[in-house]
Amino acid sequence: xxxxxxxxxxxxxxxxxxxxxxxxxxxxxxxxxxxxxxxxxxxxxxxxxxxxxxxxxxxxxxxxxxxxx
Amino acid sequence: xxxxxxxxxxxxxxxxxxxxxxxxxxxxxxxxxxxxxxxxxxxxxxxxxxxxxxxxxxxxxxxxxxxxxxxxxxxxxxxxxxxxxxxxxxxxxxxxxxxxxxxxxxxxxxxxxxxxxxxxxxxxxxxxxxxxxxxxxxxxxxxxxxxxxxxxxxxxxxxxxxxxxxxxxxxxxxxxxxxxxxxxxxxxxxxxxxxxxxxxxxxxxxxxxxxxxxxxxxxxxxxxxxxxxxxxxxxxxxxxxxxxxxxxxxxxxxxxxxxxxxxxxxxxxxxxxxxxxxxxxxxxxxxxxxxxxxxxxxxxxxxxxxxxxxxxxxxxxxxxxxxxxxxxxxxxxxxxxxxxxxxxxxxxxxxxxxxxxxxxxxxxxxxxxxxxxxxxxxxxxxxxxxxxxxxxxxxxxxxxxxxxxxxxxxxxxxxxxxxxxxxxxxxxxxxxxxxxxxxxxxxxxxxxxxxxxxxxxxxxx
Numbered sequence: 001x002x003x004x005x006x007x008x009x010x011x012x013x014x015x016x017x018x019x020x021x022x023x024x025x026x027x028x029x030x031x032x033x034x035x036x037x038x039x040x041x042x043x044x045x046x047x048x049x050x051x052x053x054x055x056x057x058x059x060x061x062x063x064x065x066x067x068x069x
Numbered sequence: 070x071x072x073x074x075x076x077x078x079x080x081x082x083x084x085x086x087x088x089x090x091x092x093x094x095x096x097x098x099x100x101x102x103x104x105x106x107x108x109x110x111x112x113x114x115x116x117x118x119x120x121x122x123x124x125x126x127x128x129x130x131x132x133x134x135x136x137x138x139x140x141x142x143x144x145x146x147x148x149x150x151x152x153x154x155x156x157x158x159x160x161x162x163x164x165x166x167x168x169x170x171x172x173x174x175x176x177x178x179x180x181x182x183x184x185x186x187x188x189x190x191x192x193x194x195x196x197x198x199x200x201x202x203x204x205x206x207x208x209x210x211x212x213x214x215x216x217x218x219x220x221x222x223x224x225x226x227x228x229x230x231x232x233x234x235x236x237x238x239x240x241x242x243x244x245x246x247x248x249x250x251x252x253x254x255x256x257x258x259x260x261x262x263x264x265x266x267x268x269x270x271x272x273x274x275x276x277x278x279x280x281x282x283x284x285x286x287x288x289x290x291x292x293x294x295x296x297x298x299x300x301x302x303x304x305x306x307x308x309x310x311x312x313x314x315x316x317x318x319x320x321x322x323x324x325x326x327x328x329x330x331x332x333x334x335x336x337x338x339x340x341x342x343x344x345x346x347x348x349x350x351x352x353x354x355x356x357x358x359x360x361x362x363x364x365x366x367x368x369x370x371x372x373x374x375x376x377x378x379x380x381x382x383x384x385x386x387x388x389x390x391x392x393x394x395x396x397x398x399x400x401x402x403x404x405x406x407x408x409x410x411x412x413x414x415x416x417x418x419x420x421x422x423x424x425x426x427x428x429x430x431x432x433x434x435x436x437x438x439x440x441x442x443x444x445x446x447x448x449x450x451x452x453x454x455x456x457x458x459x460x461x462x463x464x465x466x467x468x469x470x471x472x473x474x475x476x477x478x479x480x481x482x483x484x485x486x487x488x489x490x491x492x493x494x495x496x497x498x499x500x501x502x503x504x505x506x507x508x509x510x511x512x513x514x515x516x517x518x519x520x521x522x523x524x525x526x527x528x529x530x
Contacts, residue, residue, distance in 0.1 A: 020104040022329055025181045027094045030324075031421075034182075037191040037486060051199065051475055057518035058471045064521040065464045069457045 123335035126322035131343030136404030137218020139309030147358025177323030185418030212447035222397035234448035250426035266396035268353035274360035308466030321414035
Protein backbone atom coordinates (compact mmCIF):
# COMPACT_ATOMS: atom_id res chain seq x y z
CA UNK A 1 0.00 0.00 0.00
CA UNK A 2 1.32 3.47 -0.79
CA UNK A 3 2.35 5.71 2.03
CA UNK A 4 3.30 9.32 1.93
CA UNK A 5 6.17 9.01 4.39
CA UNK A 6 8.49 6.83 2.32
CA UNK A 7 10.94 8.19 -0.24
CA UNK A 8 10.40 7.58 -3.98
CA UNK A 9 12.42 4.69 -5.45
CA UNK A 10 15.68 5.43 -7.21
CA UNK A 11 14.99 5.85 -10.96
CA UNK A 12 16.84 2.64 -11.85
CA UNK A 13 14.68 0.47 -9.57
CA UNK A 14 11.56 2.20 -10.83
CA UNK A 15 12.56 1.36 -14.39
CA UNK A 16 13.24 -2.30 -13.56
CA UNK A 17 9.85 -2.64 -11.97
CA UNK A 18 8.21 -1.02 -14.94
CA UNK A 19 9.91 -3.53 -17.27
CA UNK A 20 8.34 -6.48 -15.47
CA UNK A 21 4.86 -5.56 -16.73
CA UNK A 22 3.57 -5.99 -20.25
CA UNK A 23 2.44 -2.73 -21.83
CA UNK A 24 -1.26 -3.69 -21.92
CA UNK A 25 -1.03 -4.96 -18.36
CA UNK A 26 -0.67 -1.50 -16.89
CA UNK A 27 -3.73 0.38 -15.71
CA UNK A 28 -3.50 2.86 -18.55
CA UNK A 29 -3.33 0.01 -21.09
CA UNK A 30 -6.22 -1.90 -19.54
CA UNK A 31 -8.43 1.17 -19.77
CA UNK A 32 -7.98 1.52 -23.52
CA UNK A 33 -11.28 0.21 -24.88
CA UNK A 34 -11.22 -2.63 -27.38
CA UNK A 35 -13.29 -2.41 -30.55
CA UNK A 36 -16.75 -3.99 -30.75
CA UNK A 37 -16.95 -7.53 -32.15
CA UNK A 38 -19.12 -8.06 -35.20
CA UNK A 39 -22.08 -10.34 -34.52
CA UNK A 40 -24.29 -11.54 -37.34
CA UNK A 41 -28.04 -11.05 -37.10
CA UNK A 42 -28.47 -14.80 -36.65
CA UNK A 43 -25.95 -14.90 -33.79
CA UNK A 44 -27.63 -11.97 -32.06
CA UNK A 45 -31.05 -13.60 -32.45
CA UNK A 46 -29.71 -16.88 -31.03
CA UNK A 47 -28.26 -15.06 -28.02
CA UNK A 48 -31.57 -13.34 -27.30
CA UNK A 49 -33.46 -16.64 -27.63
CA UNK A 50 -31.06 -18.26 -25.16
CA UNK A 51 -31.38 -15.26 -22.85
CA UNK A 52 -35.20 -15.43 -22.98
CA UNK A 53 -35.17 -19.18 -22.34
CA UNK A 54 -32.89 -18.78 -19.32
CA UNK A 55 -35.08 -15.99 -17.89
CA UNK A 56 -38.24 -18.11 -18.25
CA UNK A 57 -36.67 -21.16 -16.59
CA UNK A 58 -35.15 -18.93 -13.87
CA UNK A 59 -38.60 -17.46 -13.19
CA UNK A 60 -40.09 -20.99 -12.94
CA UNK A 61 -37.41 -22.01 -10.40
CA UNK A 62 -37.95 -18.87 -8.31
CA UNK A 63 -41.75 -19.26 -8.42
CA UNK A 64 -41.55 -22.91 -7.36
CA UNK A 65 -39.11 -22.10 -4.57
CA UNK A 66 -41.30 -19.32 -3.20
CA UNK A 67 -44.49 -21.41 -3.53
CA UNK A 68 -42.96 -24.25 -1.52
CA UNK A 69 -41.88 -22.19 1.51
CA UNK B 70 16.62 -5.79 -6.05
CA UNK B 71 16.77 -8.24 -3.14
CA UNK B 72 14.40 -10.72 -1.55
CA UNK B 73 13.54 -10.63 2.14
CA UNK B 74 12.89 -13.75 4.25
CA UNK B 75 9.23 -13.99 3.14
CA UNK B 76 10.16 -13.97 -0.52
CA UNK B 77 8.98 -10.38 -1.08
CA UNK B 78 11.09 -7.87 -2.96
CA UNK B 79 12.34 -5.18 -0.65
CA UNK B 80 11.55 -1.97 -2.41
CA UNK B 81 10.90 1.51 -1.15
CA UNK B 82 7.51 2.57 -2.47
CA UNK B 83 7.02 5.96 -4.10
CA UNK B 84 4.97 8.92 -2.95
CA UNK B 85 1.58 9.28 -4.64
CA UNK B 86 2.76 12.53 -6.23
CA UNK B 87 5.66 10.76 -7.91
CA UNK B 88 3.44 8.05 -9.32
CA UNK B 89 1.12 10.64 -10.82
CA UNK B 90 4.04 12.29 -12.55
CA UNK B 91 5.26 9.07 -14.11
CA UNK B 92 1.83 7.79 -15.12
CA UNK B 93 2.56 4.62 -13.15
CA UNK B 94 -0.16 3.94 -10.58
CA UNK B 95 0.13 2.21 -7.21
CA UNK B 96 -1.72 -0.73 -8.75
CA UNK B 97 0.95 -0.99 -11.47
CA UNK B 98 3.72 -0.91 -8.88
CA UNK B 99 2.12 -3.55 -6.68
CA UNK B 100 1.56 -5.83 -9.68
CA UNK B 101 5.03 -5.18 -11.07
CA UNK B 102 6.58 -6.27 -7.76
CA UNK B 103 4.72 -9.59 -8.06
CA UNK B 104 5.73 -9.92 -11.69
CA UNK B 105 9.37 -9.17 -10.87
CA UNK B 106 9.39 -12.15 -8.49
CA UNK B 107 7.86 -14.35 -11.20
CA UNK B 108 10.44 -13.22 -13.75
CA UNK B 109 13.27 -13.82 -11.25
CA UNK B 110 11.96 -17.32 -10.44
CA UNK B 111 11.67 -18.10 -14.14
CA UNK B 112 15.19 -16.83 -14.80
CA UNK B 113 16.51 -19.09 -12.02
CA UNK B 114 14.45 -22.02 -13.38
CA UNK B 115 12.92 -22.48 -9.90
CA UNK B 116 9.96 -24.52 -11.13
CA UNK B 117 8.31 -25.17 -7.77
CA UNK B 118 8.77 -21.60 -6.54
CA UNK B 119 7.38 -20.34 -9.85
CA UNK B 120 4.34 -22.59 -9.44
CA UNK B 121 3.93 -21.37 -5.84
CA UNK B 122 3.96 -17.76 -7.06
CA UNK B 123 1.47 -18.38 -9.86
CA UNK B 124 -1.10 -20.67 -8.25
CA UNK B 125 -4.14 -19.03 -6.70
CA UNK B 126 -7.08 -18.05 -8.90
CA UNK B 127 -7.73 -21.64 -10.07
CA UNK B 128 -7.52 -23.24 -6.63
CA UNK B 129 -9.60 -20.46 -5.10
CA UNK B 130 -12.30 -20.71 -7.78
CA UNK B 131 -12.53 -24.49 -7.39
CA UNK B 132 -12.32 -24.69 -3.59
CA UNK B 133 -14.46 -21.56 -3.32
CA UNK B 134 -17.12 -23.46 -5.24
CA UNK B 135 -16.80 -26.34 -2.75
CA UNK B 136 -18.86 -23.97 -0.66
CA UNK B 137 -21.44 -24.41 2.05
CA UNK B 138 -24.46 -25.13 -0.19
CA UNK B 139 -22.37 -27.43 -2.40
CA UNK B 140 -21.14 -29.50 0.53
CA UNK B 141 -24.64 -29.65 2.01
CA UNK B 142 -25.92 -30.65 -1.43
CA UNK B 143 -23.31 -33.44 -1.74
CA UNK B 144 -24.04 -34.66 1.78
CA UNK B 145 -27.80 -34.54 1.11
CA UNK B 146 -27.23 -36.60 -2.03
CA UNK B 147 -25.17 -39.13 -0.06
CA UNK B 148 -27.80 -39.29 2.68
CA UNK B 149 -30.61 -39.82 0.16
CA UNK B 150 -28.97 -42.27 -2.26
CA UNK B 151 -25.87 -43.66 -0.52
CA UNK B 152 -22.69 -44.47 -2.46
CA UNK B 153 -23.53 -44.82 -6.13
CA UNK B 154 -24.05 -42.80 -9.29
CA UNK B 155 -23.50 -39.35 -7.79
CA UNK B 156 -19.98 -40.12 -6.49
CA UNK B 157 -18.34 -40.47 -9.92
CA UNK B 158 -20.76 -37.85 -11.25
CA UNK B 159 -19.03 -35.28 -8.98
CA UNK B 160 -15.72 -36.16 -10.66
CA UNK B 161 -17.31 -35.72 -14.11
CA UNK B 162 -18.72 -32.30 -13.19
CA UNK B 163 -15.32 -31.13 -11.93
CA UNK B 164 -13.77 -32.29 -15.21
CA UNK B 165 -16.33 -30.01 -16.93
CA UNK B 166 -15.39 -27.22 -14.49
CA UNK B 167 -11.68 -27.59 -15.32
CA UNK B 168 -12.43 -27.15 -19.04
CA UNK B 169 -14.49 -24.00 -18.38
CA UNK B 170 -12.14 -22.47 -15.82
CA UNK B 171 -9.05 -23.04 -17.96
CA UNK B 172 -10.71 -20.87 -20.60
CA UNK B 173 -11.33 -18.10 -18.05
CA UNK B 174 -7.71 -18.19 -16.87
CA UNK B 175 -6.44 -18.14 -20.46
CA UNK B 176 -8.65 -15.21 -21.51
CA UNK B 177 -7.68 -13.26 -18.37
CA UNK B 178 -3.96 -13.93 -18.86
CA UNK B 179 -3.96 -13.02 -22.56
CA UNK B 180 -6.22 -9.93 -22.43
CA UNK B 181 -5.42 -8.73 -18.85
CA UNK B 182 -9.10 -7.85 -18.56
CA UNK B 183 -11.96 -9.24 -16.52
CA UNK B 184 -15.02 -10.97 -17.98
CA UNK B 185 -17.40 -8.04 -17.38
CA UNK B 186 -15.08 -5.52 -19.02
CA UNK B 187 -14.54 -7.73 -22.07
CA UNK B 188 -18.27 -8.38 -22.55
CA UNK B 189 -19.01 -4.65 -22.43
CA UNK B 190 -16.17 -3.74 -24.79
CA UNK B 191 -16.79 -6.52 -27.32
CA UNK B 192 -20.56 -7.02 -27.17
CA UNK B 193 -21.95 -3.81 -25.69
CA UNK B 194 -23.30 -2.48 -22.42
CA UNK B 195 -26.63 -4.33 -22.58
CA UNK B 196 -24.99 -7.77 -22.51
CA UNK B 197 -22.42 -6.61 -19.98
CA UNK B 198 -25.02 -5.36 -17.54
CA UNK B 199 -27.28 -8.39 -18.06
CA UNK B 200 -24.33 -10.63 -17.18
CA UNK B 201 -23.47 -8.51 -14.14
CA UNK B 202 -27.15 -8.45 -13.10
CA UNK B 203 -27.36 -12.26 -13.24
CA UNK B 204 -24.16 -12.47 -11.27
CA UNK B 205 -25.19 -10.04 -8.53
CA UNK B 206 -28.56 -11.80 -8.13
CA UNK B 207 -27.16 -15.35 -7.98
CA UNK B 208 -24.26 -14.19 -5.81
CA UNK B 209 -26.62 -12.64 -3.28
CA UNK B 210 -28.67 -15.85 -3.06
CA UNK B 211 -25.49 -17.92 -2.85
CA UNK B 212 -23.99 -15.64 -0.20
CA UNK B 213 -27.12 -16.10 1.92
CA UNK B 214 -26.60 -19.84 1.57
CA UNK B 215 -22.94 -19.43 2.64
CA UNK B 216 -24.00 -17.68 5.82
CA UNK B 217 -26.56 -20.45 6.32
CA UNK B 218 -23.74 -23.01 6.07
CA UNK B 219 -21.64 -21.12 8.64
CA UNK B 220 -24.71 -20.91 10.87
CA UNK B 221 -25.29 -24.68 10.59
CA UNK B 222 -21.61 -25.32 11.38
CA UNK B 223 -21.56 -22.94 14.35
CA UNK B 224 -24.84 -24.34 15.68
CA UNK B 225 -22.98 -27.61 16.29
CA UNK B 226 -20.81 -25.68 18.77
CA UNK B 227 -23.90 -23.98 20.26
CA UNK B 228 -23.21 -20.61 18.63
CA UNK B 229 -26.03 -18.62 17.06
CA UNK B 230 -26.84 -16.82 13.82
CA UNK B 231 -25.48 -13.51 15.12
CA UNK B 232 -21.99 -14.99 15.46
CA UNK B 233 -22.23 -16.44 11.94
CA UNK B 234 -23.23 -13.06 10.48
CA UNK B 235 -20.49 -11.21 12.37
CA UNK B 236 -17.81 -13.77 11.50
CA UNK B 237 -18.53 -13.59 7.76
CA UNK B 238 -18.54 -9.79 7.57
CA UNK B 239 -15.41 -9.41 9.74
CA UNK B 240 -13.58 -11.93 7.54
CA UNK B 241 -14.38 -9.90 4.41
CA UNK B 242 -13.14 -6.73 6.11
CA UNK B 243 -9.93 -8.33 7.40
CA UNK B 244 -9.03 -10.18 4.20
CA UNK B 245 -9.14 -7.09 2.04
CA UNK B 246 -7.33 -4.79 4.44
CA UNK B 247 -3.85 -5.54 3.03
CA UNK B 248 -4.10 -3.41 -0.10
CA UNK B 249 -2.39 -6.12 -2.18
CA UNK B 250 -3.90 -8.87 -4.33
CA UNK B 251 -1.07 -11.19 -3.27
CA UNK B 252 -1.92 -10.88 0.43
CA UNK B 253 -5.66 -11.28 -0.11
CA UNK B 254 -5.05 -14.41 -2.22
CA UNK B 255 -2.70 -16.02 0.31
CA UNK B 256 -5.07 -15.36 3.21
CA UNK B 257 -7.95 -17.02 1.34
CA UNK B 258 -5.72 -19.89 0.15
CA UNK B 259 -4.69 -20.48 3.77
CA UNK B 260 -8.33 -20.77 4.77
CA UNK B 261 -9.22 -22.94 1.76
CA UNK B 262 -6.78 -25.66 2.85
CA UNK B 263 -9.30 -26.59 5.55
CA UNK B 264 -11.73 -27.78 2.87
CA UNK B 265 -9.85 -31.04 3.42
CA UNK B 266 -11.80 -31.48 6.67
CA UNK B 267 -14.60 -33.04 4.60
CA UNK B 268 -12.19 -35.76 3.49
CA UNK B 269 -11.17 -36.43 7.10
CA UNK B 270 -14.83 -36.57 8.04
CA UNK B 271 -15.41 -39.16 5.31
CA UNK B 272 -12.49 -41.28 6.54
CA UNK B 273 -13.85 -41.24 10.09
CA UNK B 274 -17.25 -42.66 9.09
CA UNK B 275 -15.34 -45.69 7.74
CA UNK B 276 -16.96 -46.14 4.33
CA UNK B 277 -16.99 -49.57 2.71
CA UNK B 278 -14.09 -49.48 0.23
CA UNK B 279 -15.76 -52.15 -1.90
CA UNK B 280 -18.84 -49.97 -2.33
CA UNK B 281 -16.65 -46.94 -3.11
CA UNK B 282 -14.71 -48.80 -5.81
CA UNK B 283 -17.89 -50.24 -7.29
CA UNK B 284 -19.51 -46.80 -7.45
CA UNK B 285 -16.49 -45.20 -9.18
CA UNK B 286 -16.09 -48.02 -11.69
CA UNK B 287 -19.74 -48.61 -12.60
CA UNK B 288 -21.59 -45.33 -11.85
CA UNK B 289 -24.06 -47.48 -9.93
CA UNK B 290 -26.32 -48.15 -8.17
CA UNK B 291 -28.42 -45.61 -10.05
CA UNK B 292 -30.46 -43.29 -7.84
CA UNK B 293 -34.02 -44.32 -7.02
CA UNK B 294 -36.61 -41.80 -5.95
CA UNK B 295 -38.96 -39.25 -7.44
CA UNK B 296 -37.95 -37.89 -10.87
CA UNK B 297 -38.10 -34.34 -9.54
CA UNK B 298 -35.83 -35.09 -6.57
CA UNK B 299 -33.23 -36.69 -8.85
CA UNK B 300 -33.40 -33.72 -11.22
CA UNK B 301 -32.94 -31.36 -8.27
CA UNK B 302 -29.85 -33.22 -7.12
CA UNK B 303 -28.45 -33.46 -10.67
CA UNK B 304 -28.95 -29.73 -11.22
CA UNK B 305 -27.61 -28.78 -7.80
CA UNK B 306 -24.57 -31.08 -8.23
CA UNK B 307 -23.78 -29.37 -11.53
CA UNK B 308 -24.46 -26.00 -9.91
CA UNK B 309 -22.03 -27.02 -7.19
CA UNK B 310 -19.16 -27.26 -9.66
CA UNK B 311 -19.64 -24.78 -12.51
CA UNK B 312 -21.18 -21.39 -11.76
CA UNK B 313 -21.29 -17.84 -13.15
CA UNK B 314 -19.30 -16.37 -10.25
CA UNK B 315 -16.40 -18.76 -10.88
CA UNK B 316 -16.15 -17.53 -14.46
CA UNK B 317 -16.15 -13.87 -13.41
CA UNK B 318 -13.79 -14.55 -10.53
CA UNK B 319 -11.07 -16.60 -12.19
CA UNK B 320 -10.77 -14.35 -15.21
CA UNK B 321 -10.70 -11.16 -13.15
CA UNK B 322 -8.37 -12.63 -10.51
CA UNK B 323 -5.98 -13.91 -13.21
CA UNK B 324 -5.83 -10.39 -14.67
CA UNK B 325 -5.51 -8.80 -11.21
CA UNK B 326 -2.72 -11.22 -10.27
CA UNK B 327 -0.93 -10.21 -13.46
CA UNK B 328 -0.80 -13.55 -15.32
CA UNK B 329 0.52 -13.35 -18.87
CA UNK B 330 0.56 -15.82 -21.78
CA UNK B 331 3.96 -17.01 -20.49
CA UNK B 332 2.22 -18.29 -17.36
CA UNK B 333 -0.41 -20.43 -19.07
CA UNK B 334 1.25 -23.73 -18.08
CA UNK B 335 1.23 -22.78 -14.39
CA UNK B 336 -2.28 -21.33 -14.75
CA UNK B 337 -3.48 -24.66 -16.14
CA UNK B 338 -1.76 -26.56 -13.34
CA UNK B 339 -3.39 -24.21 -10.83
CA UNK B 340 -6.82 -24.96 -12.34
CA UNK B 341 -6.26 -28.73 -12.48
CA UNK B 342 -4.88 -28.89 -8.92
CA UNK B 343 -7.90 -26.90 -7.73
CA UNK B 344 -10.30 -29.16 -9.65
CA UNK B 345 -8.75 -32.38 -8.34
CA UNK B 346 -8.69 -31.15 -4.73
CA UNK B 347 -12.27 -29.92 -4.98
CA UNK B 348 -13.45 -33.23 -6.50
CA UNK B 349 -11.73 -35.24 -3.75
CA UNK B 350 -13.12 -33.06 -0.96
CA UNK B 351 -16.58 -32.95 -2.58
CA UNK B 352 -16.61 -36.75 -2.77
CA UNK B 353 -15.58 -36.70 0.91
CA UNK B 354 -18.72 -34.72 1.80
CA UNK B 355 -20.90 -37.17 -0.17
CA UNK B 356 -19.26 -40.19 1.48
CA UNK B 357 -19.75 -38.62 4.93
CA UNK B 358 -23.41 -37.93 4.09
CA UNK B 359 -23.82 -41.49 2.82
CA UNK B 360 -23.12 -42.71 6.37
CA UNK B 361 -26.56 -41.32 7.22
CA UNK B 362 -28.35 -43.26 4.49
CA UNK B 363 -29.14 -46.13 6.83
CA UNK B 364 -29.78 -43.96 9.88
CA UNK B 365 -33.09 -42.35 9.06
CA UNK B 366 -31.50 -39.59 7.00
CA UNK B 367 -32.82 -40.67 3.62
CA UNK B 368 -35.06 -37.66 3.11
CA UNK B 369 -33.30 -34.58 1.78
CA UNK B 370 -35.50 -32.26 3.82
CA UNK B 371 -35.40 -34.45 6.90
CA UNK B 372 -31.91 -33.31 7.81
CA UNK B 373 -32.63 -29.59 7.63
CA UNK B 374 -33.57 -29.22 11.26
CA UNK B 375 -30.90 -31.27 13.00
CA UNK B 376 -28.21 -30.43 10.47
CA UNK B 377 -25.69 -32.83 9.03
CA UNK B 378 -22.99 -32.34 11.69
CA UNK B 379 -25.29 -33.44 14.52
CA UNK B 380 -26.63 -36.35 12.50
CA UNK B 381 -23.05 -37.44 11.69
CA UNK B 382 -21.95 -37.21 15.30
CA UNK B 383 -24.60 -39.81 16.13
CA UNK B 384 -22.94 -42.19 13.65
CA UNK B 385 -19.30 -42.06 14.84
CA UNK B 386 -19.46 -40.55 18.32
CA UNK B 387 -18.71 -36.90 17.60
CA UNK B 388 -15.43 -36.30 15.77
CA UNK B 389 -16.77 -36.69 12.22
CA UNK B 390 -19.65 -34.37 13.07
CA UNK B 391 -17.30 -31.76 14.55
CA UNK B 392 -14.99 -31.92 11.50
CA UNK B 393 -17.98 -31.64 9.16
CA UNK B 394 -19.21 -28.61 11.14
CA UNK B 395 -15.77 -26.96 10.97
CA UNK B 396 -15.65 -27.81 7.26
CA UNK B 397 -18.99 -26.05 6.71
CA UNK B 398 -17.68 -22.95 8.50
CA UNK B 399 -14.54 -22.98 6.33
CA UNK B 400 -16.49 -23.65 3.11
CA UNK B 401 -18.88 -20.79 3.84
CA UNK B 402 -16.07 -18.41 4.85
CA UNK B 403 -13.91 -19.01 1.76
CA UNK B 404 -16.92 -18.73 -0.54
CA UNK B 405 -18.03 -15.48 1.11
CA UNK B 406 -14.57 -14.04 0.37
CA UNK B 407 -14.38 -15.22 -3.24
CA UNK B 408 -18.02 -14.58 -4.17
CA UNK B 409 -18.06 -11.07 -2.71
CA UNK B 410 -14.80 -10.44 -4.61
CA UNK B 411 -16.37 -11.61 -7.87
CA UNK B 412 -19.28 -9.22 -7.26
CA UNK B 413 -16.86 -6.34 -6.65
CA UNK B 414 -14.91 -7.18 -9.81
CA UNK B 415 -18.09 -7.42 -11.92
CA UNK B 416 -19.57 -4.12 -10.76
CA UNK B 417 -16.22 -2.34 -11.08
CA UNK B 418 -15.63 -3.69 -14.58
CA UNK B 419 -19.11 -2.73 -15.77
CA UNK B 420 -19.03 0.77 -14.28
CA UNK B 421 -15.42 1.40 -15.29
CA UNK B 422 -14.45 2.02 -11.66
CA UNK B 423 -11.17 0.72 -10.26
CA UNK B 424 -11.52 -2.91 -9.28
CA UNK B 425 -8.32 -4.42 -7.96
CA UNK B 426 -7.04 -5.69 -4.65
CA UNK B 427 -3.79 -3.95 -5.64
CA UNK B 428 -5.48 -0.59 -5.11
CA UNK B 429 -5.62 1.09 -1.72
CA UNK B 430 -9.05 1.80 -0.29
CA UNK B 431 -9.05 5.47 -1.28
CA UNK B 432 -8.48 4.61 -4.97
CA UNK B 433 -11.03 1.78 -5.26
CA UNK B 434 -13.66 2.67 -2.69
CA UNK B 435 -16.58 1.34 -4.77
CA UNK B 436 -14.83 -2.03 -5.31
CA UNK B 437 -14.24 -2.56 -1.59
CA UNK B 438 -17.67 -1.13 -0.72
CA UNK B 439 -19.49 -3.62 -3.00
CA UNK B 440 -17.38 -6.45 -1.54
CA UNK B 441 -18.57 -5.60 1.96
CA UNK B 442 -22.11 -4.56 1.03
CA UNK B 443 -23.15 -7.90 -0.52
CA UNK B 444 -21.73 -9.73 2.51
CA UNK B 445 -23.64 -7.44 4.89
CA UNK B 446 -26.94 -7.90 3.00
CA UNK B 447 -26.57 -11.70 3.00
CA UNK B 448 -25.60 -11.67 6.68
CA UNK B 449 -28.71 -9.66 7.52
CA UNK B 450 -31.00 -12.21 5.82
CA UNK B 451 -29.89 -15.13 7.98
CA UNK B 452 -30.80 -13.20 11.09
CA UNK B 453 -34.46 -13.45 10.01
CA UNK B 454 -36.08 -16.25 12.03
CA UNK B 455 -37.66 -19.22 10.22
CA UNK B 456 -35.52 -19.05 7.06
CA UNK B 457 -35.72 -22.43 5.17
CA UNK B 458 -32.02 -23.26 5.36
CA UNK B 459 -31.58 -26.41 3.28
CA UNK B 460 -34.04 -25.28 0.64
CA UNK B 461 -32.11 -22.03 0.08
CA UNK B 462 -28.81 -23.91 -0.08
CA UNK B 463 -30.02 -26.38 -2.72
CA UNK B 464 -31.93 -23.80 -4.78
CA UNK B 465 -28.97 -21.39 -4.83
CA UNK B 466 -27.03 -23.99 -6.80
CA UNK B 467 -29.99 -24.72 -9.09
CA UNK B 468 -30.43 -21.04 -9.88
CA UNK B 469 -26.74 -20.79 -10.74
CA UNK B 470 -27.13 -23.81 -13.07
CA UNK B 471 -30.14 -22.27 -14.81
CA UNK B 472 -28.39 -18.95 -15.49
CA UNK B 473 -25.04 -20.50 -16.42
CA UNK B 474 -25.55 -21.26 -20.15
CA UNK B 475 -25.58 -17.58 -21.20
CA UNK B 476 -22.43 -16.83 -19.17
CA UNK B 477 -20.69 -19.88 -20.64
CA UNK B 478 -21.70 -19.08 -24.23
CA UNK B 479 -20.17 -15.60 -23.93
CA UNK B 480 -17.07 -17.12 -22.35
CA UNK B 481 -16.72 -19.45 -25.35
CA UNK B 482 -17.21 -16.53 -27.73
CA UNK B 483 -14.44 -14.59 -25.99
CA UNK B 484 -12.11 -17.58 -25.96
CA UNK B 485 -12.72 -18.08 -29.70
CA UNK B 486 -12.24 -14.41 -30.55
CA UNK B 487 -9.02 -14.47 -32.59
CA UNK B 488 -8.75 -10.68 -32.58
CA UNK B 489 -8.44 -10.90 -28.80
CA UNK B 490 -6.78 -14.23 -28.28
CA UNK B 491 -4.67 -14.74 -31.41
CA UNK B 492 -2.91 -18.12 -31.27
CA UNK B 493 -4.28 -18.70 -27.75
CA UNK B 494 -7.87 -19.02 -29.00
CA UNK B 495 -9.83 -22.23 -28.30
CA UNK B 496 -9.06 -25.33 -30.33
CA UNK B 497 -11.74 -27.73 -31.65
CA UNK B 498 -11.33 -30.17 -28.73
CA UNK B 499 -11.95 -27.45 -26.12
CA UNK B 500 -14.95 -26.17 -28.06
CA UNK B 501 -16.42 -29.68 -28.24
CA UNK B 502 -15.92 -30.21 -24.48
CA UNK B 503 -17.52 -26.85 -23.66
CA UNK B 504 -20.42 -27.46 -26.06
CA UNK B 505 -21.18 -30.74 -24.26
CA UNK B 506 -20.93 -28.95 -20.89
CA UNK B 507 -23.31 -26.17 -21.98
CA UNK B 508 -25.79 -28.76 -23.31
CA UNK B 509 -25.70 -30.84 -20.09
CA UNK B 510 -26.06 -27.73 -17.91
CA UNK B 511 -28.92 -26.30 -19.97
CA UNK B 512 -30.85 -29.59 -20.13
CA UNK B 513 -30.52 -30.37 -16.39
CA UNK B 514 -31.40 -26.83 -15.29
CA UNK B 515 -34.34 -26.54 -17.68
CA UNK B 516 -35.66 -30.03 -16.90
CA UNK B 517 -35.68 -29.32 -13.17
CA UNK B 518 -37.23 -25.85 -13.59
CA UNK B 519 -40.02 -27.05 -15.88
CA UNK B 520 -40.73 -30.29 -13.98
CA UNK B 521 -40.88 -28.50 -10.61
CA UNK B 522 -43.21 -25.86 -11.99
CA UNK B 523 -45.54 -28.42 -13.55
CA UNK B 524 -45.62 -30.35 -10.27
CA UNK B 525 -46.31 -27.18 -8.33
CA UNK B 526 -49.29 -26.18 -10.49
CA UNK B 527 -50.50 -29.83 -10.52
CA UNK B 528 -50.22 -30.23 -14.29
CA UNK B 529 -48.32 -33.49 -13.68
CA UNK B 530 -48.57 -35.87 -10.77
